[in-house]
Amino acid sequence: MFKTGIHHISQLDGSVSLKSLLGKDRVVSVTLYDQILDFPNADFLAERILDCFSDERGVYKRTYANRFEAFDAHLLQMMEGQFDPASPMVVADVSVSDGRTACDLFERLAPRFPRIAHYASDFSPHVLVLKEGRFTLTLSRKNRILEMMWPPFVFSAMKPETPHFYPLNFVLRKFMRRFLAEPLLRKHLAGQAQTREIQLFSMRALNLVRKDARFHLGEQNILEPLMLPEPAHLVRSMNVLNPTYFTPADLARVVGNFHRALRPGGWLVAGSNEDAGSVVHGAVYRKTEAGFERIWQSGQGLELETHVLSWQAPAK
Ligand SMILES: C[S@@+](CC[C@H](N)C(=O)[O-])C[C@H]1O[C@@H](n2cnc3c(N)ncnc32)[C@H](O)[C@@H]1O
Numbered sequence: 001m002f003k004t005g006i007h008h009i010s011q012l013d014g015s016v017s018l019k020s021l022l023g024k025d026r027v028v029s030v031t032l033y034d035q036i037l038d039f040p041n042a043d044f045l046a047e048r049i050l051d052c053f054s055d056e057r058g059v060y061k062r063t064y065a066n067r068f069e070a071f072d073a074h075l076l077q078m079m080e081g082q083f084d085p086a087s088p089m090v091v092a093d094v095s096v097s098d099g100r101t102a103c104d105l106f107e108r109l110a111p112r113f114p115r116i117a118h119y120a121s122d123f124s125p126h127v128l129v130l131k132e133g134r135f136t137l138t139l140s141r142k143n144r145i146l147e148m149m150w151p152p153f154v155f156s157a158m159k160p161e162t163p164h165f166y167p168l169n170f171v172l173r174k175f176m177r178r179f180l181a182e183p184l185l186r187k188h189l190a191g192q193a194q195t196r197e198i199q200l201f202s203m204r205a206l207n208l209v210r211k212d213a214r215f216h217l218g219e220q221n222i223l224e225p226l227m228l229p230e231p232a233h234l235v236r237s238m239n240v241l242n243p244t245y246f247t248p249a250d251l252a253r254v255v256g257n258f259h260r261a262l263r264p265g266g267w268l269v270a271g272s273n274e275d276a277g278s279v280v281h282g283a284v285y286r287k288t289e290a291g292f293e294r295i296w297q298s299g300q301g302l303e304l305e306t307h308v309l310s311w312q313a314p315a316k
Contacts, residue, residue: 002168003022003024006026007149009035012028025051028154029138030127031149033046053156055140055146056144057158063101065100067100068101075284078295085113090117090263091118091119092121093119093236095122095239099204102120102205103215121220122201124141125201128140129195130193131194132187135150137181137184137188148181153169153176155173222254222257223253223257235268237268237269238269241308265287267287268284268286270283272303279299290313292309
């Protein structure tokens with residue numbers, strides 16, 4: 001048994017099933033991402049692409065529009081009680097994947113805080129695409145192999161199919177990596193291959209940047225200090241403070257970076273949920289001199305809350 005992937009834009013017109021014969025999701029190539037942005041169902045298709053795409057560490061960029069409606073509404077209500085709407089409002093919205101949840105939040109906050117500056121960012125939001133003959137290779141900016149495509153096959157380099165269901169895919173993947181991907185990668189490293197860069201931000205987010213100077217998109221690894229022109233009133237980090245992504249030591253670094261990015265009394269908003277509209281298990285924390293204190297809890301609270309509350313600012 002084998003599983004083919006979605007490798008050409010014409011397969012996304014609804015006539016081709018996105019499931020395999022065994023009912024498993026077919027990999028939709030990330031190289032189609034910049035070709036779907038003008039489609040009427042671009043949001044759905046981008047969601048489907050990001051569902052099977054993972055970055056060089058194997059971390060998914062899964063996201064949904066309207067993911068935190070009730071949570072965001074409550075957050076706005078709290079912010080109106082705390083922050084002056086006539087004053088500047090700096091928001092660092094990190095780990096936003098393609099940015100659709102950042103658009104949701106910005107569009108909710110901007111009418112009430114017109115002097116908002118909203119900095120939305122994600123880890124590694126660009127990929128490089130190289131093509132040779134029928135073979136296409138997708139790399140991270142650090143030249144790690146992310147996807148291999150040899151129509152009709154599309155292989156996510158980080159998430160192999162199980163050999164039990166798809167033995168042919170297993171063999172082909174090994175062949176493709178050794179005889180097509182690695183030689184092309186060597187050519188690229190020698191500066192002898194042409195590359196195309198794809199930005200993994202959604203059309204909605206890219207359009208918002210163009211039409212509203214208060215909304216910004218960028219690259220940010222939250223293990224590094226947050227790059228902001230001024231301290232934030234709010235740092236938001238959704239569906240990322242996850243034990244599968246970060247070790248306890250990494251989490252301490254991330255929480256420290258959030259603390260340093262916030263102004264005194266600023267808020268850290270964090271939580272996790274499933275698809276759009278599902279309950280957010282999260283919280284809002286206020287920055288104190290020593291660390292953070294919780295001021296609101298949603299659902300069952302943040303799974304990794306102990307890492308936030310036990311973090312201590314270094315003595316001055
Ligand atoms: C499951 S997605 C969540 C996306 C969005 N926040 C949401 O809730 O829909 C996790 C996101 O965390 C990002 N991420 C993982 N590690 C990161 C890191 N070290 N720095 C910044 N972002 C990271 C991924 O790139 C991905 O976009």
